[in-house]
Amino acid sequence: MGMILETHNLTKRFKKHEAVTDVNLRVPQGCVYGLLGPNGAGKTTLLKMLVGLLHPTSGDITLFGEPWKRASLAHVGALIETPSLYGHLTGRENLEIHRRLLGLSHQRVDEVLRIVGLHDVDRKKKTAAYSLGMKQRLGIAIALLNRPRLLILDEPTNGLDPIGIREMRNLILSLVDEEITVILSSHILSEVAQIVTEVGILSNGRLRYQGSLEALLKEGDTQDNLEDIFLRYVSGGGAK
Known part of the structure; x- marks a missing residue:
């Protein structure tokens, strides 16, 4: 299976603080890749570099088999941190702004609303009145407008209840x-x-583990100790 994204010794330094250090991601095409780590591990900084919101201090990114270039972002959708929404507008109106910027047909707005399950929401409801889960879904709908080959979601379940x-x-x-x-x-x-299906564990800006979830789970005895496995890598202990 080919790699849709790779990074090579990717590093980001803010003055004297190194937020991301020599990270070598390998993301296979067609997978769900979990970038895991505690708060402050450098996950958001890393994702921002992938979509051009931050410039790496050093290292390289390969996207779709080619060196990273801004034009490649036409095939990437992203929801980094919280959705940027106009609260005084409806969900459709928010989507319409992005649709016009991308030069897409009106039909695409209906398509992404169906995909994220917001098609039946009251058309007059302003996004300021949306629940957190609805806002997350709308943010994903915006990220899907351009029919991306790669979708990047930063903590999409953060703050949601179990049903969400x-x-x-x-x-x-x-x-x-x-x-x-x-x-x-x-x-x-x-x-x-x-x-x-694939996992990368980030701690203190460094990639401590990368590989299949299946291989990671084999290091434990039951599903109950998933967090023990995770915490072992976060603390720098690694495999048993």
């Missing part, structure tokens, strides 16, 4: 069925273990 987390998991799995590769970050392994 389950719905978000089902949504992400449905996107992979549409042949979209997904990178999602999280600080809780057990929360995403049901949907990711």
